[in-house]
Amino acid sequence: MTQPLVLSAFTATTALGVGNAPLLAALQGGTSGLKHCDFETAQIATWIGEVPGVNGVKLPPELAAYDCRNHRLALLGLQADGFEQAARAAIRRHGADRVALILGTSTSGILSAEAAYHERDADGALPAWFDYRATHNTGALASFVRDGLGLRGPAFTISTACSSSAKAFAAADRLISAGLADAAIVGGVDSLCLTTLYGFSSLELTSPEPCRPGDAHRQGLSIGEAAAFALLERADAAPEQPGPRIVLAGWGESSDAHHMSAPHPEGRGARAAMAQALQRAALSPQDIGYINLHGTATPANDLSEGRGVAAVFADHPAVPSSSTKGMTGHTLGAAGAVEAVVSALALQHGLLPGSVGMQTPDPAIPLNIVSVPQRLPSLRHVLSNSFGFGGSNASLVLSRQEVA
Incomplete structure (x- = not known):
């Protein structure tokens, strides 16, 4: 790296709740947001981390074509901790074409595709309401956030399984170092779906109890969902804030x-x-x-x-x-x-x-x-x-x- 990038704003919405406050409280108290799996029609003896309130999120009319669980979760996360306002302020500082967007996901809006396949007609045709490009496609996540924020700079989704959104930070540094952007919004959104739950279960990787990382008797993972974002800027371009900087x-x-x-x-x-x-x-x-x-x-x-x-x-x-x-x-x-x-x-x-x-x-x-x-x-x-x-x-x- 040529110089550290400041995290001017950051937020995470998880099974613990919306935004950083419930996450910090759990980190300080050692508490869990996991629960018995009761997602959709899944009949799997496992535990999950489900974000509360996702189903109640409504996309604005101009973004209605993107409607799916993953994008509802993305919007819920963007609106937490004043992140959307911080992102828009950065766009005003740098220009819409100088703020990059790099997001990670593994399954994107695949839950919509699952529902569509359940509604196939006698000839196997998918229902008219299903829009693969705006929901299931992994690139839809970056398109949704780009359109929502009015960005015109480099924008793409990384899908490398569980390293996806960590790699977004690296990609942002490369873009800024190359002079292709002055700032970057990075993050990741992945939502619960049947494909993931049954897929990991078929690999015998899900645990019948809350997961126990590092434990001698661990039995596997607990699938969760989340939306997390960070705004990365060069130190000389980041707004002054009280207290220490995280870079x-x-x-x-x-x-x-x-x-x-x-x-x-x-x-x-x-x-x-x-x-x-x-x-x-x-x-x-x-x-x-x-x-x-x-x-x-x-x-x-x-x-x-x-x-x-x-x-x-x-x-x-x-x-x-x-x-x-x-x-x-x-x-x-x-x-x-x-x-x-x-x-x-x-x-x-x-x-x-x-x-x-x-x-x-x-x-x-x-x-x-x-x-x-x-x-x-x-x-x-x-x-x-x-x-x-x-x-x-x-x-x-x-x-x-x-x-x-």
Whole structure:
């Protein structure tokens, strides 16, 4: 990175509630938003992280063609914590053609396609109301937000499974560094759907109890949904704000190409992403005060990530780490952005989140996993990991900068 990018605004809407306040309260209290799966017609013995109030969201008439669960969730998230107002202020500062938009998702509005297939006629034709391009298509997410905000700069959706929205931060830095944008709105939105729930269940990756990241007896993940956003600007262009600044100090990406769904057993790609992020941030492992693990609570993922982290942090083995997916569920394409917001809140409030759900630490995972929230006012640098199917890996370093 040429210089750190300031997170001028950020927000996350999860199963814990709308916006940062309920998320921060859960991070401080070690509470979970997971519940028994009762989504649509799903008959799966698992737990989910469902955002309250999504069905009640109404899109404005000019955006009605985009109506689907994913875009309702996106709008709910954009309107939280004054983020939409901050985004519009940035557009006025920089110009609509100089603010990039990069968002991540894995399934986009596929729930609409599921409903459409249920309504096929005798010839197999889909109902007239179904608009694939504006709902199911992964590019629809960026189109919806772009049209809603009146953006005219670079805009696209990244869909690399669970690393999608973490990679959006890296893509934003590349665009700004290349002079193609002066600021960027980044984030991720992924909503619950039957395809995801039954898909992960068929892979035997869902847990019959709330997920337990890092636990010796973990049984799998809990699927969640979320919308998270951040506004990235160069320090010399960001508005002055009281208190410390949270910046994107570095990022790393890799593709280990080991297997379609299983991570490399020794975390080879994870190691590469973390090492790149540290290098770009000009930091050593000893500088990191907390690691937000990808930590899905599947047996293979947690073990692989643990080995990868242990290799990178061999000279700093006591660095505190945890997974926050026991609070929100695994929000898939939105996870990277959600956990970037978690990392930003941890830095703002001097907080080490606990790994909710972990009861008996797995002795095979050689990490210092925090089980309950702790205060750490000296926290300055956080590493956040997001690793997706197919070995698509991304790591972010967020830092706290004191402003004189």
